[in-house]
Amino acid sequence: MDVRRAQESDTAAMAEVIAAVAPEGTLGVQPPVDVAARAAGFRDLLDTDGAAAWVLVDDGRVVGHATVRTRVPGVLGLSMAIARAGRGRGGGRALVDTVLEHAGATGAHKVDLEVWPDNGRAIALYAGAGFVVEGLRDRHYRRADGTLRSSLIMARRTD
Secondary structure (H helix, E strand, O other): OEEOOHHHHHHHHHHHHHHHHHHOOOHHHHHOOOHHHHHHHHHHHHHOOEEEEEEEEEEEEEEEEEEEEEEOOOOOEEEEEOOHHOOOOOHHHHHHHHHHHHHHOOOEEEEEEEEOOOOOOHHHHHHOOOOEEEEEEEEEOOOOOOOOOEEEEEEOOOO
């Protein structure tokens, strides 16, 4: 698997990854996913100052991606999704490492993210890359079924 900078031609495949992962309940995005609208959002992100995206490619196919946006000066917010076909082979760590290199190269002093507290696999990935829990958003997100979900706020300093 390889990580490379996302291009406009990758945005539909990035949206398809979101559509594939959303039913698992590990993302903030809920099904049904409007793939065309999500792809347009990724195209917009690629044209946004302070934002960047990378794709995880396996045998020529996009199986995951990571994006960052400037939350406040010096802090990048990380979002990631990896389809089942791309998991368990180091691709997630490669994406995180790429984001951390980008943060250092652009002068960001911190990368943060949110993750569901029951997403142990993602929490382990982030903790293994040096992220620590900074807080909890208790019962913060209302889901389509009316339930409220909490999220952990994790971050890593890069300076």
